[in-house]
Amino acid sequence: ETGVTQSPTHLIKTRGQQVTLRCSSQSGHNTVSWYQQALGQGPQFIFQYYREEENGRGNFPPRFSGLQFPNYSSELNVNALELDDSALYLCASSLPDGLYGYTFGSGTRLTVV
């Protein structure tokens, strides 16, 4: 059984650029959720994907968008990067409704300069 994998592990981008982060879900999990975690804060819910459709969204602007693929892997895209987007981006996979909890990937550390 494979866990949740995220790529890349670290990324440095310039303000105004665009970035794509990738996530492969744990075997058997069909739901993927993305979180942003700023330093010293708890994870903030960005959005969730289930069956390739967005299944809920937190308080993030439209420049944060995502996709889920038929194999349940997912992408997070952020356009027009701002300095405040610097954070750890966490992907979590689960069964529907989070039954038995979420399993997190190791995260992508994004730095916007």
Next chain:
Amino acid sequence: QKEVEQNSGPLSVPEGAIASLNCTYSDRGSQSFFWYRQYSGKSPELIMSIYSNGDKEDGRFTAQLNKASQYVSLLIRDSQPSDSATYLCAVSMRLLGNQFYFGTGTSLTVIP
């Protein structure tokens, strides 16, 4: 009011003591509650889940849930230095599509 609230700490306890971590949540209809441990620079790791009122024990960890008071806690008995981490409370919020919402986390330091 935030969806999930925790005391940010830091909380320091001596080795061998009991550490008590608390969490309150806003959605009275929430049904699923989780505690995650996060070491510095790492991703959160699930350590406990609880769904019914009362206590649930797993080794040195006990989760306690009181839905009437909208309160969930985590007790760590015989605390070890390796328990030093940030503990995150997560609640599956029924009114928000059953997505998980996290508190800001409580930083715990166990002093040898």
